[in-house]
Amino acid sequence: MLSRVPLIQAVTAAYAVGASYAQSTSTFHWPNAQLSYVDQQLFEGNLHFFFLSGCTPRDDTTISAQWLRIAYHDMSTHNVDDGSGGLDASIQFELDRPQNVGEGMAQSLSDFSSAQTVAPMFGTADTIALGAVIAVQACGGPFIPFRAGRVDASEAGPPTVPQPQQDLATHTELFRQQGFNATEMIALVACGHTFGGVRQVDFPQIITDPEDTFVDFDTTPAFDNTIVSQYLQNTTENVLVVGPNITTRSDLRIFSSDGNETMQSLLNPDTFTQTCGDLIERMINTVPNGVNLTQAISEPFDYLVLNPSPNATLTLLWADRQGSFCPSTGCSVESSGAQQIGFNIVSAQFTAKRYNFNATINGATSISKFWFEINNNDGSDPITVDNGGDGFVIEQDSVFIDNSRSETVLLTASFQQFDRLVVAVRGDATSSTASITTFDPKSTDTAPPFFPVFTTVNLILDETNPPDNGFIFFTGNVTTTTNFLNISATSDGETYTQTNFDMGAVDFLPVDL
Ligand code: HEM
Numbered sequence: 001m002l003s004r005v006p007l008i009q010a011v012t013a014a015y016a017v018g019a020s021y022a023q024s025t026s027t028f029h030w031p032n033a034q035l036s037y038v039d040q041q042l043f044e045g046n047l048h049f050f051f052l053s054g055c056t057p058r059d060d061t062t063i064s065a066q067w068l069r070i071a072y073h074d075m076s077t078h079n080v081d082d083g084s085g086g087l088d089a090s091i092q093f094e095l096d097r098p099q100n101v102g103e104g105m106a107q108s109l110s111d112f113s114s115a116q117t118v119a120p121m122f123g124t125a126d127t128i129a130l131g132a133v134i135a136v137q138a139c140g141g142p143f144i145p146f147r148a149g150r151v152d153a154s155e156a157g158p159p160t161v162p163q164p165q166q167d168l169a170t171h172t173e174l175f176r177q178q179g180f181n182a183t184e185m186i187a188l189v190a191c192g193h194t195f196g197g198v199r200q201v202d203f204p205q206i207i208t209d210p211e212d213t214f215v216d217f218d219t220t221p222a223f224d225n226t227i228v229s230q231y232l233q234n235t236t237e238n239v240l241v242v243g244p245n246i247t248t249r250s251d252l253r254i255f256s257s258d259g260n261e262t263m264q265s266l267l268n269p270d271t272f273t274q275t276c277g278d279l280i281e282r283m284i285n286t287v288p289n290g291v292n293l294t295q296a297i298s299e300p301f302d303y304l305v306l307n308p309s310p311n312a313t314l315t316l317l318w319a320d321r322q323g324s325f326c327p328s329t330g331c332s333v334e335s336s337g338a339q340q341i342g343f344n345i346v347s348a349q350f351t352a353k354r355y356n357f358n359a360t361i362n363g364a365t366s367i368s369k370f371w372f373e374i375n376n377n378d379g380s381d382p383i384t385v386d387n388g389g390d391g392f393v394i395e396q397d398s399v400f401i402d403n404s405r406s407e408t409v410l411l412t413a414s415f416q417q418f419d420r421l422v423v424a425v426r427g428d429a430t431s432s433t434a435s436i437t438t439f440d441p442k443s444t445d446t447a448p449p450f451f452p453v454f455t456t457v458n459l460i461l462d463e464t465n466p467p468d469n470g471f472i473f474f475t476g477n478v479t480t481t482t483n484f485l486n487i488s489a490t491s492d493g494e495t496y497t498q499t500n501f502d503m504g505a506v507d508f509l510p511v512d513l
Contacts (some may be wrong), residue, residue, distance in 0.1 A: 007124035007484055025085055028301045030387050031395075033412040033484075034121040037296060038148040040504075041122065043300045046115040047134050055139035055195075055221050059103065060214035062113070062221050064135035065196025066104030068280075071132035072192055074125070075286050077157030079177045083252065083289025085160075089124035090153035092449035099161040101202045102151055106448055113450035116441040120484050120500055124450070126149035129284040137346055141223030142277035145296035148278040164240055168257055171250065179286055184279060189254050191276035193217040194227045198239050206239050206248045215239045217251075225272035228263050231255055231278040300343070304379060305353050309376040314338075316357040317373065321366035321397055329362040340474040360395060363469035369393045398426040399434065399489040406463055408480060408508045414471040417480045419508060422462055424471045427491030434459040434474040442481040 029036055041047070050056060056063045070091060077085030077094075078491035090107060094100055112118075112127045126148045131143045162174045175185035197216035200207040207215055216236045218226040231235040231251075240251035255263050285293060305314070315337040320327040335355040343350055361367050369391035374380040386392075405422035425432050435458045435506045443450035467473075478485065487498045 003299075023419075025311075029390075030392050033502070034148060035297070036502075037056045037119055037122055037421055038126075038146065038294065038297055039301055041117060042133070042146050042297060043129060043343055043347040043350075044341065045154075045344070046117055046126075046228070047112075047131055047170070048138075048346065049115070049375060050054050050111060050151075051134065051138035051345060055223075057221065059107070061104065061216075062139060063108075064139045064223070066102075066108045067131040067135035068192060069102070070105055070108045070197065071284055072126050073105070073161050074128055075283055076161040076174070076178060076317060077110050078179060078286045078288075079158070079160070080178065080179050081327070085157045086287040087125050087129055087150055087284055088153040088157070088288060088291075089150075090155065090157040091128070092124065093153070093156040093158070095209055095448060097159055097161075099163050101160060102199060109448040109450060111142045113441075113443050113448075116157075116481060118441045118452050120439050122148055123150060123152040123286075132280060132284050134344075134346060136276075136280060138224055139221065139223040141194075142273045143298065143346065144281045144284070145298040147285055147293035147296050149291065149293040151291050162250070164203070164250040166250070166255045171254060172257075179282070182257065182280070183262050186254055186257060186281045187266060188283065189251060190225075190231075190263065190266055191272075191279055193229075193238065193240070193251060194223050194225070194276070195221055199245075203248070206243050210381065215243075223276070225266055225269055228266045228272065230276055232260065232263055233266065234294055241321050277480055291406075300341075300347055300350055300352065305338075305355065305374065309378065311377040313377060314355045315373045315375070316359060316368040316370060318359070318361070318367045320362075323368050323370050327362060327365040330367060333357055333359045335408075363471060366397045367394050368397075396496050396498070398491065398494075399487055399498055400424055401487070402465075402473065402500060403506050403508065405504070406508045407511045409477075410510065410512050412512050418477045419480055419482070419503075420475060422465060423459055423474045423476075423487055423489070425474060425489040425491055426471055427444050427489075429461055429467070431470050431476075431493070432472060432489060432491040434487065436478070436485050438478045438485045439483040440482050442479070 030040045050063050058066070074089060074091035075087040079085055079089055091100065091105070095105055101329050108131070112131060113123060117127045118124055129150060130146060133146050136323035137143055160174055160177065169307070172185060173181050180188055195217070197214055198206055200210060200213050215237060217228050218236065220226045227238070231238065231241060236242060238251055241249060241255070243249060266275065287293065315332050316335070317332040319325050319331065325331065336358045338353045338355045339500065341352045341354055369389045371384065373382045373384055402424045407420045408417065409420050410417050419438070423434050425434055425438070436457060437454060437456045440453040440455070443452060445451060457476045457478065460475040462473040462475035465473035482503050484500050484502060487501060489496050
């Protein structure tokens, strides 16, 4: 019996990356690395750490205002006439344009890079869009269902961000190109200018008094319709409405362009919230033709037990590699503990638990699929959670990371840290090779554009771990910030791959050297 063998890892990791039980109508089918990751980033990800104190102030404005503005400017390159441009992170290459002036731009991109949110299936464009969703909600705005799948541009788009000195006809045409009609233009500008304001150093032609370093669009930092009411009551101090320079009163020209009809309708707070939610959702989903976004996600669905019964017992069950239900060595284990999920502001209305399992799987009989049973211990029938009837299928059991043999190494002399991976390969040393390609979201760039780092490492045979029950072991070092990796191994002429292995799902033993 190969007790602590590598396949324990396959189960715990596989569970962590996707097994789920949610009392929702979600169509999620495991495995789906992209949707799993989106779910995690939306409801538990790093971006919400910027808003632990709510609508967080920064540099006279709020982080939310900076993040929403960059999303709009990035998306402004869209042209409905030929389907080009949209929210594609091309802003990373457009920061030297006067239309993108403002320290909030580079600062926001630096926020996104430091949050290390990007992944092989989730780029900077998706991060900018997610940032807008979280930013709006952090300041009391509506929840905007989120889709992923944007494709990052590798160069700048056209310079089509509206500028305050342009006339109404130019603005109307630019918004039409971006996919918004004249009424939607009025509302979208009001929604965008609900928070934040204008900085004197960026726009000295708008704020002529150097003493006025920053002028807010309205008197509340919140995502609310004060921008509208103060405009209609003539109490506004928005410099794009009442500033000394008539040429740059772009909000005044836009807001009044239909005789204030749209602004009057936005006086109703519910209409404001609903309209802004819909328009900002359309804004962040504006992408170049040919880019397909995922389904919209509005509630957590992945690897959670939602609204758990306090007395529930959860059991993990599996079938061996032949598909037999129960190998002689056993095929089920009860959960070894559970943690309450610390949801973020986007999902604070949910309660859910994540259960851990520690299964020992025989290396020879192995595993082909697993599933769960939830017993609420209240006399009701146990609930089977089996991925829509298919079970959670282990696509291949010939190559995987061995959790129990891998280590996180701290070099005490230099305080350097790295992960020493041990990869198990079914085969023998003479006919096997293995390599990994790692994805490290932590950019080595210090200013935008920020690029993640891909590295391919050929693994070497691990002399410290001798062959065990048909498996041999390879090893290689990777950065501790690596969030995903692909493993490829050749054994006896066959190639096995595991793609998008989630390093967040494993927990290596720490060792000091
Ligand atoms: C004709 C269209 C628009 C014009 C001319 C315009 C112009 C401006 C200007 C001049 C600023 C000041 C920036 C600075 O001082 O650095 C600003 C800020 C801002 N804009 Fe717009 N804008 C327009 C549309 C929009 C839209 C559609 C949105 C989002 C939906 C938006 C969101 C913001 C936000 C959130 C800020 C505040 C940024 C901060 O406080 O850091 N804008 N806008």
